Amino acid sequence: xxxxxxxxxxxxxxxxxxxxxxxxxxxxxxxxxxxxxxxxxxxxxxxxxxxxxxxxxxxxxxxxxxxxxxxxxxxxxxxxxxxxxxx
Numbered sequence: 039x040x041x042x043x044x045x046x047x048x049x050x051x052x053x054x055x056x057x058x059x060x061x062x063x064x065x066x067x068x069x070x071x072x073x074x075x076x077x078x079x080x081x082x083x084x085x086x087x088x089x090x091x092x093x094x095x096x097x098x099x100x101x102x103x104x105x106x107x108x109x110x111x112x113x114x115x116x117x118x119x120x121x122x123x124x125x
Contacts (some may be wrong), residue, residue, distance in 0.1 A: 045053065
């Protein structure tokens with residue numbers, strides 16, 4: 039069942055070496071340095087744009103399922119009304 043996960047010796051050594059390197063990584067303390075003002079400005083601008091895009095996209099995301107349901111209802115009604123002419 040786990041044949042896709044079985045590793046040979048070379049793969050096991052490569053995974054072990056990678057995991058050792060990951061374990062030795064030093065994670066910097068977020069409070070250790072003061073961020074550059076330009077970096078903060080760029081991040082804030084990017085977040086503001088993403089928020090504006092999300093707000094602009096929200097009505098479209100809400101209307102899409104309603105449009106699909108309306109189209110299916112209309113197609114069903116047209117089929118129902120055209121059945122006497124088809125038979």
